[in-house]
Amino acid sequence: MTLSVIGTGVGRTGTYSLKLAINQLGLGPCHHMEEVLRNMPVQVPLWSAALGGRPDWEAIYAGYGSAVDWPTAGFFRELLKAYPTAKFILTHRSPENWADSFGETIYTLLASRDQAPPDMKDWLDMATGVIAKTGFPEGLDRDALIKAFNAHNDAVKDTIPARQLLVYQVKDGWAPLCEFLGKPISSEPFPRTNDRAEFWERVAGKI
Incomplete structure (x- = not known):
């Protein structure tokens, strides 16, 4: 199995909803930070090695057909080289709200x-x-976070070929996502989940 869909949007841009949507469209299983939390003994050393410049993408994504959220979003340049035919999705939202x-x-x-x-x-x-x-990095204030968020999104758009990139907000639902992925528009409600309260509930299950 190889990755066919890669999310380049950072956490808190609807990545969990996108994960569920990709799974519903039959392009999963979709990797997400939640998968790292569920399998820390295997995943954490692999991602730590990738962070140190020694990625083993086949091992990291073994059994997955797609990936979104961090850690994936931090490696979009490397992943474009590793999976040059994949489709990339940049989830975004208002920088201030993000x-x-x-x-x-x-x-x-x-x-x-x-x-x-x-x-x-x-x-x-x-x-x-x-x-x-x-x-x-740690210690950024709100204005610096906004600037960094915009810089990341611009870097993705400058790096990924336009024909392979969907710039997407989950509030837009199925239509643009399905068109980009070549899938019929789902008749199921678009998944909308992982608000701030859900985030802390999910983390509390591990901490």
């Missing part, structure tokens, strides 16, 4: 990682490194 959501969820979690249980340390260190690699 900065508020990211700041109150992922950024808060990483900032408090010293208080996390020991068995979460390697995952949190890896996630911090990947997110910093994507352009979001």
Whole structure:
């Protein structure tokens, strides 16, 4: 199995909804940070190695047909070289709303990682490194987060060939996604999930 769809949008841009949608369209299983949390003994060392410049994409994505969210989004340049025929999806939203959501969820979690249980340390260190690699090191204020968010999105659009890239907001639902992926428009409701409360519930299941 090889990746046919790769998400380049960072966390808190609807990546969990996109994961569910891709699965519903039969292009999964779709890798997401949740998969790393579910399989930390295997996934965390692999992603840590990728962060150190030693990626093993076949091992990381073994059994997956697609991938979205972090850590994937931090490696879009490398993944374009590894999967040159894949289709890429850049999920985005209002930069201001994104900065508020990211700041109150992922950024808060990483900032408090010293208080996390020991068995979460390697995952949190890896996630911090990947997110910093994507352009979001620790300590940025809201304006700097907005600037970095726009810079990441611009970098994706400058790197991925336009014919292979869908710039997409999950609020637009099935039509643009299905057209881009060559799939009939689903009759099922588009999945909308993982608000801030759900994020903390999901994390609480591991921490």
